Structures are given as C-alpha cells and as structure tokens.
Amino acid sequence: MKKTYVIFILILLFSFSLGYGYAQDWSDDNGNAVPTAPVAPDSQNLGEKALDPLQDQLATMSLQEKIGQMVLVGLEGYENDAHSKDLIENYQVGGFILFKRNIRDVGQVKELIYSLKESNAVNKAPLFLSIDEEGGTISRLPEKFASIPASGKIGEMNNPAISYQVGNIIGEELQLLGFNMDFAPVLDINSNPQNPVIGERAFGSQPDLVSRLGIQTMKGLKAKNIISVVKHFPGHGDTSVDSHIGLPRVNHTLERLQSFELLTFAEAINNDVDAIMIAHLLLPQIDPDNPATLSRIVVTDLLREEMGFEGVVITDDLTMGAIAENYDLGKAAVKAIQAGSDVVLVCHDFAKQEIVIKALQKAAINGDLSEKRIDESVYRILMLKQKYALSEQTDLIVGRAELNKKITAINQRIGQIFGE
Numbered sequence: 001m002k003k004t005y006v007i008f009i010l011i012l013l014f015s016f017s018l019g020y021g022y023a024q025d026w027s028d029d030n031g032n033a034v035p036t037a038p039v040a041p042d043s044q045n046l047g048e049k050a051l052d053p054l055q056d057q058l059a060t061m062s063l064q065e066k067i068g069q070m071v072l073v074g075l076e077g078y079e080n081d082a083h084s085k086d087l088i089e090n091y092q093v094g095g096f097i098l099f100k101r102n103i104r105d106v107g108q109v110k111e112l113i114y115s116l117k118e119s120n121a122v123n124k125a126p127l128f129l130s131i132d133e134e135g136g137t138i139s140r141l142p143e144k145f146a147s148i149p150a151s152g153k154i155g156e157m158n159n160p161a162i163s164y165q166v167g168n169i170i171g172e173e174l175q176l177l178g179f180n181m182d183f184a185p186v187l188d189i190n191s192n193p194q195n196p197v198i199g200e201r202a203f204g205s206q207p208d209l210v211s212r213l214g215i216q217t218m219k220g221l222k223a224k225n226i227i228s229v230v231k232h233f234p235g236h237g238d239t240s241v242d243s244h245i246g247l248p249r250v251n252h253t254l255e256r257l258q259s260f261e262l263l264t265f266a267e268a269i270n271n272d273v274d275a276i277m278i279a280h281l282l283l284p285q286i287d288p289d290n291p292a293t294l295s296r297i298v299v300t301d302l303l304r305e306e307m308g309f310e311g312v313v314i315t316d317d318l319t320m321g322a323i324a325e326n327y328d329l330g331k332a333a334v335k336a337i338q339a340g341s342d343v344v345l346v347c348h349d350f351a352k353q354e355i356v357i358k359a360l361q362k363a364a365i366n367g368d369l370s371e372k373r374i375d376e377s378v379y380r381i382l383m384l385k386q387k388y389a390l391s392e393q394t395d396l397i398v399g400r401a402e403l404n405k406k407i408t409a410i411n412q413r414i415g416q417i418f419g420e
Contacts (some may be wrong), residue, residue: 028166054382058375061124063414066378067360068092070337072128072314074347078104080115088119088127091357094381095128095181097347099140106177107405113178117392117395125382129229133170136200145173146411149418151186152200155209163203163213166419167228168222169410174226176406180390181227182278185217186238187264197244199235207263214264215271222274229314230268232279233303234292235261237392239281247322254284254302266307274384275312276303278341280322287341290339291313291322293331299340312380313340317347318356330359337369342377 058066072095075084087093096116102110113129120127122388136150146168154163167185174182174401176262203213214230222226234257252261265276277294286302287295293315303309315336318324323332333344333356344360346353360395363369 007172007246007314012305028239029034042414043222052387054379057124057382058379061342061378063364063371063374064126065124066374067357069094069378069381070232070343070360071357071375072097072130072343073353074099075102076114076350076412077107080104080112080119084116085119087353088116089122092123092125093123093127093357094343095130095352097130097132097183097345098179099132099347103140103142104402106144106407107400109142109177109270114394117178117394121392126385126392128181128385128390129179130183130227130229131174131179132183133174134184134186134201135166135170138201141173141177144407146414150200150236150413151203151213154188155203156310158213160212160216162417163288164220165413166329167217168219169222169413170217171224171226172223172410175224176403180388181275182221182230183229183231184215184221185228185230187211187230187268188232188235188266190241191237191260197239202237207260211264211267215267217269218271218273225388227274227384229275230265230273232264232281233276233315234279234281234283234298236279236281237261237263244320244322247280247282247291247326249282249284251284256281257286262307265303269307269309270368271312273309274387275314276309276313277316277345278303280316280320290335293318293323293341294327294335296339304411305339310380312342312384314343315341315345317345317354319348330355333359334363335369337363337373342380359380365406 061069068091071091071093073084073087073093074097075081075087084096098109098112102112107163116127116129125368132138133140134151135148138150139147148166154166170182170184174180185200186201186203187210188198188202189207190198190200190205191212192198203210218228218230235250236248239250268276278299280288281292283289283292283295283298290297292298299313303313318329318332320334323329329352333346336344337360344356360369364371364374
C-alpha cells in the first residue's frame with residue numbers, strides 16, 4: 001500500500017512539473033495562453049551565423065561568382081590584357097599568380113597589380129595576388145631586389161632567427177609591390193638525392209630541421225601581412241619524377257608518411273598555417289586510383305579530418321604535366337574540388353582556364369558539385385581574404401623615390417644577414 005502511495009505521489013509531481021513547463025512555454029506575462037514556435041536546439045549558433053557578414057556576403061553571390069572565387073589563374077604578358085580582364089569581369093576569378101613572364105621591372109609590376117585591382121573593383125571579393133617567391137632559383141622578383149639564398153643554404157645555417165628574417169624580408173618586398181600571397185615556404189623534406197625538382201628548395205633532409213626553419217619563414221611572411229601557402233602536401237621530397245613533366249609515384253605507407261613527410265605539415269597546422277598546396281603525387285599505398293590533388297582520401301580524410309586542417313587548400317597548377325598528360329582538365333578540376341580542395345590553380349593558357357571554369361560551372365548546375373560543398377570552400381576563401389584585410393585599395397602605393405629607398409634598405413638587410 002505504501003509503495004503504491006509513493007508511486008502515486010511521484011506521478012503527481014512529475015505531471016505538475018510538466019504542466020509548469022508547458023505553462024511557462026505557452027503563457028504571456030498575464031497568464032494568457034499564447035502558442036509559440038518551437039525553439040531549435042542550436043538557435044544561439046544559428047543566430048550567430050545569421051549575423052555573420054561573410055554568410056551574408058555568400059548569400060548575395062551568384063553561382064558563377066562562387067565558382068570564380070575557387071579558381072586562381074595566371075596571365076601571359078606584362079599587362080592586364082583582354083583575357084585577364086575577361087577572367088575578372090565575366091568569370092569573377094578569385095585571384096592571379098604572376099611569374100617571370102609577367103615581371104619586367106618594379107614600376108611595371110606595380111602598374112600591373114594596380115590595373116588588376118582596378119578591374120576587380122566591380123566584384124564583391126578582392127583578389128588573391130600571388131607569386132612563387134622562395135629565394136634561390138625560385139624567384140620572380142625584379143632584379144632591383146638583391147637575391148636571397150635558397151632554403152637549402154639557410155638550412156645549412158640552421159638559425160631560426162635568420163629564417164624568420166628571410167620570410168620577413170620577402171614579405172616586405174611583396175608588400176611593396178602589391179602582392180598579398182606567397183606560395184612558400186617549401187616544407188618538403190629533401191630525402192632523395194635523385195629528386196629533380198626539390199633539392200635546395202627544401203631546408204634540409206630531416207623533418208625537425210625543415211619544421212623549425214620553415215615555420216619561422218612562414219611567420220616572417222605573415223608578419224608582413226602576406227598569406228603563406230606552404231607546399232607540397234603530402235611531401236614531394238622523395239620523388240624521382242618532376243611533376244611539371246609527369247606524375248611521380250611515392251610508394252610509402254601511411255605509417256611512413258605520418259612518421260616523416262607529414263611531420264612538417266602537422267607542425268605548420270599547429271602554428272596556424274592559413275593555406276596548404278596539394279602536390280600532384282600518386283600514393284598507391286594510400287589511394288591507388290587518384291593523385292593526391294584529386295584524392296578525397298588524401299585531402300579530406302587525411303589532411304582535413306585526421307590532421308585537423310581547417311584553412312584553404314589549393315591545388316598545384318593543373319596545367320602541369322602530371323595532370324595535363326594524364327587527365328581531362330575539366331574533369332580533373334571538378335574532381336579536385338570534390339576531393340576537398342578549395343581553389344584550383346590554372347597558371348597557363350586562357351583557353352584552358354575557360355575549360356576549367358566552365359567545367360566547374362556545369363558540375364555545379366548538374367549537381368556533381370553540391371551547393372553545400374561549394375559554399376564550404378567559398379566561405380573559407382572569403383574568411384582568409386577578410387583575415388588579411390585584402391582590398392582593392394591602391395592609394396597606399398608609395399612613390400618612386402620612397403620605393404627606391406625602401407628597396408635599398410631591404411637589400412642592405414640581406415647583405416648584413418648573409419655577409420654580402
């Protein structure tokens with residue numbers, strides 16, 4: 001009897017508490033019943049997203065504008081020509097990469113960058129204005145700037161302070177010219193003496209040395225507000241084929257990569273790297289069917305999920321032999337985005353750039369690329385551009401006399417560091 005009585009009391013209390021809860025949810029201040037919409041569990045987070053200006057910007061962008069942001073292109077000459085203007089005005093590309101073929105002297109490259117920014121003023125997002133500036137043989141800057149030794153020479157010095165200064169100097173040079181992104185430093189480990197493409201571009205043959213010096217160079221670049229894109233994930237150091245010509249194979253297991261090649265990139269992620277370039281490498285032990293650039297196993301499963309990288313992923317140039325000689329260019333671009341990359345790099349040939357852009361547009365329309373997948377990448381791109389306060393402002397460009405003075409000061413710093 002007592003047991004039945006206790007159960008009855010508990011039921012009454014439970015019913016009262018439910019009733020009180022409903023009264024709270026369904027009554028106004030005067031106790032009148034007022035039905036209300038159910039509150040979503042993540043309403044606070046949804047509210048924050050609704051106030052996110054980048055989400056608002058994303059919502060105003062057309063599908064074509066979003067696709068454009070996911071393509072970074074090269075141009076052929078010294079000027080902002082009809083093709084580059086077309087890529088900006090009709091395809092809304094996310095940025096440009098400049099090479100030696102685009103750089104004659106200081107005045108010309110500044111004028112080119114000024115013109116690209118001016119053309120892009122009609123678009124919603126500023127341009128990535130990028131370059132490969134590593135020092136050593138991989139240098140695109142005008143001859144007016146003193147040369148910086150290759151990373152391998154800096155590795156021999158094994159001085160993190162010097163590595164930071166090198167990144168800082170390169171960053172200052174790029175900043176003066178109007179660039180905002182550098183595809184550097186190289187975090188590959190030069191573990192194969194027969195490697196035809198890395199060599200002295202790497203800081204050394206051991207992961208701890210490469211990590212220690214490479215991260216400092218990255219930080220030096222970032223201190224000058226230059227986006228550092230480290231490369232070439234998951235590691236181009238132990239190859240015997242140049243991916244500019246053919247598709248290299250790296251037969252290492254995941255365990256080997258985790259204990260060696262991936263260590264430098266893991267350290268970069270731990271130090272807040274903003275962007276990582278994916279190499280054109282076939283890793284048969286990881287994904288026998290797709291090179292790293294086109295592999296969801298490498299980009300999403302390994303880099304994103306296992307290693308925790310949340311920044312921008314950029315492919316190496318899709319017009320390189322490793323891809324161009326083995327894959328349909330448009331299909332490769334679509335597959336790269338499906339794999340998890342945010343930006344595809346197309347450095348050469350306006351016709352090929354159009355093929356890539358139109359293939360991505362078609363894939364977005366027919367559902368091969370979902371809107372959700374596209375928005376994920378474009379949001380990352382916009383967030384990175386916002387983080388570095390990229391803009392199309394040109395009023396900060398310094399005059400010739402002041403520019404020459406700054407270049408002289410930079411060259412003096414280089415001479416002091418390297419004893420020249």
